[in-house]
Amino acid sequence: NNDQLRPVRVLVKKQYGTMSKHYAAYLKPHVKTHGKFLWASGMILATWTVFFILYANLFNFDYFELSYAGVQDAQPVYGPFYKRHVATKEKKSLTDLAMRKHRFNSFKSDQTPLNRKIPDTRSEGCAELLYPHNLPVASVIIVFHNEALTVLLRTVYSVLDKTPPHLLKEIILVDDFSDDGELKTLDLEISKLVKTSHIRLPKRSGLIKARLFGASRATGEVMIFLDSHCECNSGWVEPLLYEVKKDRSTVPSPIIDVIMYDTFEYRQANPQVGAFDWSFTFYWQLREQKNLTEPLIAPVMAGGLFAIDRSYFEEIGTYDTDMNIWGGENMEMSFRIWMCGGRLLSLPCSRVGHIFRDRAPYNFGGESQILTLHRNYARAVEVWLDGHKELFYRFVPHARDIDIGDISSRVNLRKRLNCKSFDWYLENLLPMLPTEKRLLASGQIRNNKIGQCVDTLGFRKANDTVSHYRCLPKREPGYTNQVWMYSKNYEIISLENCLDASVPDANSRAFKRVSLWPCHGLGGNQKWHYSATQQIIHAESQLCLSVGDPSKPKLFLDHCDGSAHQMFTFTNIYSQ
Ligand code: UD2
Ligand code: MN
Numbered sequence: 092n093n094d095q096l097r098p099v100r101v102l103v104k105k106q107y108g109t110m111s112k113h114y115a116a117y118l119k120p121h122v123k124t125h126g127k128f129l130w131a132s133g134m135i136l137a138t139w140t141v142f143f144i145l146y147a148n149l150f151n152f153d154y155f156e157l158s159y160a161g162v163q164d165a166q167p168v169y170g171p172f173y174k175r176h177v178a179t180k181e182k183k184s185l186t187d188l189a190m191r192k193h194r195f196n197s198f199k200s201d202q203t204p205l206n207r208k209i210p211d212t213r214s215e216g217c218a219e220l221l222y223p224h225n226l227p228v229a230s231v232i233i234v235f236h237n238e239a240l241t242v243l244l245r246t247v248y249s250v251l252d253k254t255p256p257h258l259l260k261e262i263i264l265v266d267d268f269s270d271d272g273e274l275k276t277l278d279l280e281i282s283k284l285v286k287t288s289h290i291r292l293p294k295r296s297g298l299i300k301a302r303l304f305g306a307s308r309a310t311g312e313v314m315i316f317l318d319s320h321c322e323c324n325s326g327w328v329e330p331l332l333y334e335v336k337k338d339r340s341t342v343p344s345p346i347i348d349v350i351m352y353d354t355f356e357y358r359q360a361n362p363q364v365g366a367f368d369w370s371f372t373f374y375w376q377l378r379e380q381k382n383l384t385e386p387l388i389a390p391v392m393a394g395g396l397f398a399i400d401r402s403y404f405e406e407i408g409t410y411d412t413d414m415n416i417w418g419g420e421n422m423e424m425s426f427r428i429w430m431c432g433g434r435l436l437s438l439p440c441s442r443v444g445h446i447f448r449d450r451a452p453y454n455f456g457g458e459s460q461i462l463t464l465h466r467n468y469a470r471a472v473e474v475w476l477d478g479h480k481e482l483f484y485r486f487v488p489h490a491r492d493i494d495i496g497d498i499s500s501r502v503n504l505r506k507r508l509n510c511k512s513f514d515w516y517l518e519n520l521l522p523m524l525p526t527e528k529r530l531l532a533s534g535q536i537r538n539n540k541i542g543q544c545v546d547t548l549g550f551r552k553a554n555d556t557v558s559h560y561r562c563l564p565k566r567e568p569g570y571t572n573q574v575w576m577y578s579k580n581y582e583i584i585s586l587e588n589c590l591d592a593s594v595p596d597a598n599s600r601a602f603k604r605v606s607l608w609p610c611h612g613l614g615g616n617q618k619w620h621y622s623a624t625q626q627i628i629h630a631e632s633q634l635c636l637s638v639g640d641p642s643k644p645k646l647f648l649d650h651c652d653g654s655a656h657q658m659f660t661f662t663n664i665y666s667q
Contacts, residue, residue, distance in 0.1 A: 159256055167204035168248070170241035171276055174202070189239075194448040195320070195352035197239035203355055205241065205248045209444065211325045212348050212359035214383040217440035218326065226332040228260045229398065230311030234301035235319035236267040236453050240274055242320045242446070247287055249323040258328055260311035262287040264319075265304055268295040295456050297416035303409060309401060317443065318395040322350060322357065324442035331398040331441050334386065339400040340407075340433035344392050345441035352448050362439045364389035366521060366586075368533060370486040370663065371422055371468050374571030376586060377551055386436040390429075390520040394421025396443050397435075407431060408504045411470055413496055416455050419467030426475040429520060431510040449564045465490040474501045477513040479526065485665050486533065523587050525578050532577040532621065534662025537562055538638050540655035545646060547572045547585050547607060555607045557590060558645040559638055577661060581618045581630065582610055589617040592648050594632040603634065603648035625658040626651055 177185070182198075189198035211218065231250050235243055243264075250262055264281070266274070266289065281287050290308065292301060306314055313335050315328070327345055334343040349358045363375040364387050378387050407428060414420050428435055455463045469490045472480045484491045517524060536545040538559065546560035549572050563570045576584040583590035591608035593616050610617065618630040627636040634648035639656040643649075651657060 159252060159254060168206045170201060170205050170244055171280065172201040172241060172273075177202075190353075192452065193239045193242075194450060194452040195239075195242075195446050196355065197242060199353070199355045200239055200241045200245065203241075203245075205245045206252060207245075209322055209324060209357040210359070212357075212442045213324070213326060214346075214362060214380075214439035216382075216384045217330075220330075220384060220440060222329040222333050223336075224257075226258055226329060227312035227336055227400075228258055229254070229313045229315050229328060229332060230260045230309035230401075231262045231315045231317060232265065232302060232305035232309060233262065233317050233319050234265040234267055234298050234305060235269065236295070236298075236301075237269045237271040237274070238319040240277060240280070243274075243277070244280055246317060246319055246321045246323075247281075247284060249321070250317070251284060251286070253323040253325060254328045258332060259286060261309070263305045263308055264289045265301045266291040267298065267301040268292050295416075297414075297456065299410045299414050299416075299420050300412060303412065306401070306404065306409070312401060313398050314401050314404060315398045316396065318445055320350070320446040321396065322444040324348065324444065327441045327443055329441075330386075330438045334436055334438065335398055335400050338434075339403045340428075341436060342392070342397055342399050342403075342428055342433060343386065343436040343438050343441070344389065344397040345443040346437055346439050347393060347396060348442050348444040350444040350446045352446050355446075357444050359442075362387060362437075364437045365391040365393050365421075365425070366524075367391055367422065368486070368524070368574055368576065369482050369530070370534070371419070371483065372565055372570075372574065373421070374574055376571075377549075380439070384440050386438050388520070389425075389435040389437045391425035392421050392435050394424075395445065403433070407433060407508070408501075411467075411474075411501055413498075414467040414470060416463050417451065417460070418464035419471055422468065423471035423475065426471065426513070426516060427505075427508075427510070429511075430475065430513070430516050431505070431508040461489075462493065466493045466495055469493055469495045470498055470501070473498050474505060475513060479513050479517070482526065482530075485530075486663055525576055525584070529579050530576055530665060531579055531581075532661035532664045533575065535562055535573045536575050536583075536627075536659050536661055538656070538659050540658070541639050543638070544573045545575065545590075545659070547588075550607065551586070551588065553588075553608050556644065556646075557605045557607060575661075577619075577621060580612060580614070581620060582612075583617075583619050583627075584610060590619065591616045592629050592632070592634075594629070594634070594648070603629075603632070604644045605636065605646045605648065621659075621661075624653065625660060626653075627657075627659050 185198040186196055189196050233246060247262055250259070264287065278289060281289050290304065292304060302316055313332055315331060331343050331345065334341045346360050346362060348360045351358065361377055362380055363377050365373055366376040367373050373391065373393065410420055411423055414423070425435060451460060465487060468487065472483050473495065476483060517526065543559040544562040546558055547555070548558050548560060550556070563573060574585065578584060585607065587609060588607040589610040590605060592603050592605045594603060608617065614630070616631060620628045620630055622628055628651065629636070629648055632648060635651035635657040636659065637647055637649040637657050638645065
């Protein structure tokens with residue numbers, strides 16, 4: 092009967108295309124079974140979904156992938172200066188222009204999506220950690236002066252994109268009186284974004300006062316400060332908030348990854364913490380970890396990127412408001428937090444990229460950068476260093492003559508908070524730093540003939556070879572590999588290691604390799620004399636530190652011949 096078959100044929104056609112009438116007649120019951128099967132598997136799936144959501148909520152974890160603003164998965168979003176076609180010649184001149192203006196390649200930034208993907212650089216095991224759902228909410232504060240627009244926007248995009256909405260109260264941008272026309276569309280760009288506001292200061296105030304202004308507007312339980320050229324990575328915020336939640340006097344920082352200033356490539360940093368030498372030069376100290384996800388104890392913070400409980404920030408004395416423009420506030424805050432009962436951590440599970448550059452692209456409000464920096468240092472030194480301040484002045488003699496103004500309110504703060512001594516700080520946080528009256532020279536060890544500096548190249552283990560490399564500016568990450576201290580025990584020290592050369596036979600003409608070895612304080616292979624003729628003489632063998640022979644290791648021992656290949660200068664030499 093044709094009439095009975097017709098509806099079935101329609102159904103079959105839809106699902107399987109054309110089939111013979113004959114076959115279709117047989118199919119009807121099969122289609123029905125098929126429907127039942129679909130229905131049953133749908134039910135199973137739904138049950139599992141309900142269980143999964145219940146389970147996830149019960150154990151408080153976020154069960155959806157990151158990218159909270161949803162922009163990561165969308166089309167690339169370009170900033171206002173993006174050019175679709177750029178000739179090679181034009182590219183080069185635009186790059187040069189950008190480098191001169193910002194000290195990083197902002198042209199490359201303009202050509203890079205604001206929501207670009209970056210590699211998840213968290214240490215192994217971090218991605219599997221679970222955090223409570225009810226962490227404190229954060230206000231993110233970003234201060235800037237003449238920042239490159241797309242770099243600033245990418246910072247904000249990354250915060251929105253990588254922070255679970257329930258943990259982000261607001262993003263406060265504080266414009267420290269920028270006068271660069273490239274920022275005139277900033278308000279328009281920000282108006283497209285949620286939770287983000289922009290305040291402009293009526294005069295140039297410097298990053299310290301600008302951050303305080305931002306803090307005064309913040310309403311979240313925790314404040315997170317960021318520089319204006321950062322990119323937050325996956326899961327960056329939870330570890331920070333978790334540490335503050337556990338103990339409100341903990342001030343955690345992310346591990347600061349490197350955004351290359353020229354290529355904008357995002358690179359993973361090693362687990363490391365801030366340290367300093369007596370010139371207050373900040374450097375990174377690598378840390379070995381058994382448990383890779385474990386927070387690291389940080390003697391000092393780099394300064395730009397940290398989370399702090401909002402009421403604790405007040406309680407511990409915010410910042411020294413008489414510090415100007417830039418520099419030293421991170422040292423002051425670090426000493427204060429440690430000595431007055433708090434602690435600083437660096438978290439390998441929280442990663443934020445930052446563009447490090449060779450020098451500041453902006454002016455310092457009418458005085459030199461070095462004067463501003465040294466005044467800020469001296470204010471911190473006078474309040475916190477106790478008997479050790481003379482050592483600082485030996486490293487930075489110029490700071491002694493600077494008028495630092497009134498510090499009585501900060502001295503009173505230290506008394507009021509009943510803070511510990513600087514001796515306590517050194518013993519507990521930087522036991523390897525040689526204290527006063529134990530140093531002869533320090534800084535980079537430069538050979539003028541080849542114009543390079545003695546460099547560990549980042550090697551830190553016993554017996555690693557020491558080499559030389561282009562002398563790097565302070566604050567560039569690799570600079571730390573070129574910082575040496577020449578002690579009164581005649582050791583040449585890099586962090587915990589000493590320059591070492593083993594000489595089984597002093598008369599051998601073999602050219603000796605120079606390596607690192609943990610300082611043992613016994614002289615021997617680690618004893619070096621710095622002569623009036625600028626030679627660095629290995630005491631045991633009476634051979635000279637030498638460079639510049641392509642047939643030998645880069646740094647080697649050779650018979651002293653008085654040539655410029657054996658003459659070195661230290662950045663700082665201390666008159667005794
Ligand atoms: C590092 C810190 C920085 C700060 C500084 C010492 C990191 C990654 N960076 O230097 O945060 O602690 O050491 O003071 O730890 N800015 C203003 N007004 C000014 C000058 C600067 O708002 O007058 C802004 C600037 O746009 C940037 C931030 O302050 O967002 C830090 O300045 P920087 O990036 O030049 O400092 P940086 O990273 O060399
Ligand atoms: Mn910076």
